[in-house]
Amino acid sequence: xxxxxxxxxxxxxxxxxxxxxxxxxxxxxxxxxxxxxxxxxxxxxxxxxxxxxxxxxxxxxxxxxxxxxxxxxxxxxxxxxxxxxxxxxxxxxxxxxxxxxxxxxxxxxxxxxxxxxxxxxxxxxxxxxxxxxxxxxxxxxxxxxxxxxxxxxxxxxxxxxxxxxxxxxxxxxxxxxxxxxxxxxxxxxxxxxxxxxxxxxxxxxxxxxxxxxxxxxxxxxxxxxxxxxxxxxxxxxxxxxxxxxxxxxx
Amino acid sequence: xxxxxxxxxxxxxxxxxxxxxxxxxxxxxxxxxxxxxxxxxxxxxxxxxxxxxxxxxxxxxxxxxxxxxxxxxxxxxxxxxxxxxxxxxxxxxxxxxxxxxxxxxxxxxxxxxxxxxxxxxxxxxxxxxxxxxxxxxxxxxxxxxxxxxxxxxxxxxxxxxxxxxxxxxxxxxxxxxxxxxxxxxxxxxxxxxxxxxxxxxxxxxxxxxxxxxxxxxxxxxxxxxxxxxxxxxxxxxxxxxxxxxxxxxxxxxxxxxxxxxxxxxxxxxxxxxxxxxxxxxxxxxxxxxxxxxxxxxxxxxxxxxxxxxxxxxxxxxxxxxxxxxxxxxxxxxxxxxxxxxxxxxxxxxxxxxxxxxxxxxxxxxxxxxxxxxxxxxxxxxxxxxxxxxxxxxxxxxxxxxxxxxxxxxxxxxxxxxxxxxxxxxxxxxxxxxxxxxxxxxxxxxxxxxxxxxxxxxxxxxxxxxxxxxxxxxxxxxxxxxx
Numbered sequence: 001x002x003x004x005x006x007x008x009x010x011x012x013x014x015x016x017x018x019x020x021x022x023x024x025x026x027x028x029x030x031x032x033x034x035x036x037x038x039x040x041x042x043x044x045x046x047x048x049x050x051x052x053x054x055x056x057x058x059x060x061x062x063x064x065x066x067x068x069x070x071x072x073x074x075x076x077x078x079x080x081x082x083x084x085x086x087x088x089x090x091x092x093x094x095x096x097x098x099x100x101x102x103x104x105x106x107x108x109x110x111x112x113x114x115x116x117x118x119x120x121x122x123x124x125x126x127x128x129x130x131x132x133x134x135x136x137x138x139x140x141x142x143x144x145x146x147x148x149x150x151x152x153x154x155x156x157x158x159x160x161x162x163x164x165x166x167x168x169x170x171x172x173x174x175x176x177x178x179x180x181x182x183x184x185x186x187x188x189x190x191x192x193x194x195x196x197x198x199x200x201x202x203x204x205x206x207x208x209x210x211x212x213x214x215x216x217x218x219x220x221x222x223x224x225x226x227x228x229x230x231x232x233x234x235x236x237x238x239x240x241x242x243x244x245x246x247x248x249x250x
Numbered sequence: 251x252x253x254x255x256x257x258x259x260x261x262x263x264x265x266x267x268x269x270x271x272x273x274x275x276x277x278x279x280x281x282x283x284x285x286x287x288x289x290x291x292x293x294x295x296x297x298x299x300x301x302x303x304x305x306x307x308x309x310x311x312x313x314x315x316x317x318x319x320x321x322x323x324x325x326x327x328x329x330x331x332x333x334x335x336x337x338x339x340x341x342x343x344x345x346x347x348x349x350x351x352x353x354x355x356x357x358x359x360x361x362x363x364x365x366x367x368x369x370x371x372x373x374x375x376x377x378x379x380x381x382x383x384x385x386x387x388x389x390x391x392x393x394x395x396x397x398x399x400x401x402x403x404x405x406x407x408x409x410x411x412x413x414x415x416x417x418x419x420x421x422x423x424x425x426x427x428x429x430x431x432x433x434x435x436x437x438x439x440x441x442x443x444x445x446x447x448x449x450x451x452x453x454x455x456x457x458x459x460x461x462x463x464x465x466x467x468x469x470x471x472x473x474x475x476x477x478x479x480x481x482x483x484x485x486x487x488x489x490x491x492x493x494x495x496x497x498x499x500x501x502x503x504x505x506x507x508x509x510x511x512x513x514x515x516x517x518x519x520x521x522x523x524x525x526x527x528x529x530x531x532x533x534x535x536x537x538x539x540x541x542x543x544x545x546x547x548x549x550x551x552x553x554x555x556x557x558x559x560x561x562x563x564x565x566x567x568x569x570x571x572x573x574x575x576x577x578x579x580x581x582x583x584x585x586x587x588x589x590x591x592x593x594x595x596x597x598x599x600x601x602x603x604x605x606x607x608x609x610x611x612x613x614x615x616x617x618x619x620x621x622x623x624x625x626x627x628x629x630x631x632x633x634x635x636x637x638x639x640x641x642x643x644x645x646x647x648x649x650x651x652x653x654x655x656x657x658x659x660x661x662x663x664x665x666x667x668x669x670x671x672x673x674x675x676x677x678x679x680x681x682x683x684x685x686x687x688x689x690x691x692x693x694x695x696x697x698x699x700x701x702x703x704x705x706x707x708x709x710x711x712x713x714x715x716x717x718x719x720x721x722x723x724x725x726x727x728x729x730x731x732x
Contacts, residue, residue: 048687049687073686073687073690073691073692076686077689081687084684087684088680088684090684090699091702092703092705093702097698101690102685102688102689105694106689109689141702158688
């Protein structure tokens with residue numbers, strides 16, 4: 001589904017990603033871990049197509065298509081979803097209205113008519129239930145005055161609505177208390193199936209107790225320096241990142 | 251004996267032409283450029299006005315001659331040459347129509363292009379319209395329905411003839427002839443406009459709407475609107491403006507007077523999208539408007555405006571809260587793009603006790619435009635327990651535009667409660683990327699963010715107008731983020 005080859009990227013001439021290779025197949029859950037500043041969030045942004053980042057070398061294939069020249073919205077239409085670490089506020093635009101716009105824009109891109117209001121309402125109700133979201137929440141302005149937990153839950157709600165092929169969750173666990181973490185993780189698990197994939201980006205192993213990855217990769221200084229299974233995450237939790245750094249430097 | 255030469259003949263003709271000048275001109279569709287007492291008289295004669303109206307115009311003209319154009323607003327433009335403008339023009343044919351089928355198909359075609367097809371409007375929403383095309387009404391609908399309720403809705407020219415007592419009693423009572431330079435000019439030369447009277451206790455059953463349009467080059471428009479809501483009545487009035495693209499600057503100096511008698515309510519909504527000039531700042535309409543309403547006891551006036559057009563806008567719809575417990579509201583969205591300049595806001599003059607006013611202003615600036623909010627809240631010594639709430643928000647797009655806020659407060663009564671809030675924000679790249687990531691392209695993302703920003707005001711518009719206004723916001727900001 002996603003195939004990244006020798007990806008190099010920089011922002012404002014500062015090189016951040018220095019040769020990433022990664023392949024994610026349908027039905028898989030991958031976790032990317034690593035110390036602060038290793039390039040985790042940059043990787044997420046580059047896959048999503050944020051223009052501030054310049055791809056200086058390498059390729060990103062999504063479903064067999066080189067998406068490097070695609071605008072962020074085109075990638076979204078193809079099924080790439082990014083759950084933001086810091087979701088932005090859009091005052092005056094309700095969660096419902098925002099989702100309606102996002103869904104209908106995606107449908108338009110696929111040559112489909114707007115989703116009938118009745119179906120939209122049904123879908124919203126269904127997904128809100130899945131994520132234990134109060135309906136009142138949906139008429140509030142997007143992320144405005146939301147708590148950290150509400151913002152993250154709202155991200156996963158949007159993911160549920162848009163049903164992406166690849167969901168990238170950037171530090172979704174940060175700022176969540178244990179109850180919120182459980183709800184968010186349950187949501188992700190319920191949405192997971194054999195045709196979609198999840199890329200978790202996290203600093204801590206905590207999230208991985210709830211969403212169990214098939215593969216764990218350690219990102220350090222813009223490169224994947226170690227890959228393994230979920231046991232690697234436990235090892236990192238126990239030993240920290242220093243041993244990886246030492247290994248890499250040898 | 252002198253020889254009568256061809257030159258003499260030419261000279262004589264010239265003199266004759268001058269002597270009978272305006273009679274000949276009345277026959278033509280457009281008056282010659284320039285402004286003097288004869289032109290003012292000619293307009294009045296052309297419109298078959300009574301003597302008092304002619305005198306009123308002349309009084310205004312004499313006042314205007316002594317006045318100078320104001321320059322305190324935060325706008326820069328080349329002052330119009332008032333002698334270079336024609337002060338009257340009428341469409342070529344002006345028969346009275348009973349149905350749309352009789353209307354010039356070319357005109358209907360233009361309306362369609364502007365998205366304001368009359369038949370659609372007629373069918374859809376029961377909106378009665380008094381269409382002002384280059385100063386003269388050519389179609390009035392729903393007059394009959396309104397007539398049954400005793401509502402008078404017609405062009406002001408007709409009203410001067412048919413209801414002189416009402417016009418004479420109220421015209422100039424809220425915006426006096428000498429109020430300001432442009433109001434004085436308008437009073438002297440106003441070509442047409444709308445008149446509306448709602449009798450005591452009557453709730454007007456439909457939204458009243460007038461579409462203004464400018465379509466002849468070099469013709470200034472001087473509309474005059476007078477709305478009177480008699481005791482206990484209610485009316486919602488919609489005013490929308492569109493003009494085809496034009497290369498030279500056009501002057502528009504309208505006057506709108508609202509009178510809400512005891513317990514009456516007037517809701518006045520405007521969508522203004524006149525030609526703003528091109529992307530290089532060439533051309534566009536100069537919009538210098540005086541709008542003011544007077545509230546008697548327990549009366550309420552709401553101004554709602556969506557201003558997206560014009561090269562230069564100078565406009566402060568105001569409320570004089572004369573009666574006790576009267577309420578004034580001003581809800582505004584002003585969008586400027588490219589080289590547009592807007593200096594707009596309101597004045598809330600609290601004279602009566604327990605008077606209340608609310609001001610919500612949303613300014614959106616893009617391109618190299620300048621957008622100013624200017625508002626006055628005045629509490630007079632007798633206005634016990636007056637309350638005002640003002641909120642002025644500015645949204646910036648890009649780094650080359652400007653947003654300015656000039657709030658003036660004059661409180662002369664200690665019991666007054668005045669609140670003012672102001673914010674300035676910028677559409678962030680993060681917001682755009684967030685929308686993009688959800689499949690929403692940049693153009694649509696901006697529309698979404700702008701609509702969200704303007705929601706408090708859009709919500710105040712009548713339904714069908716709100717939809718039009720939302721579209722307009724999108725169109726006005728197209729291509730404004732690079």
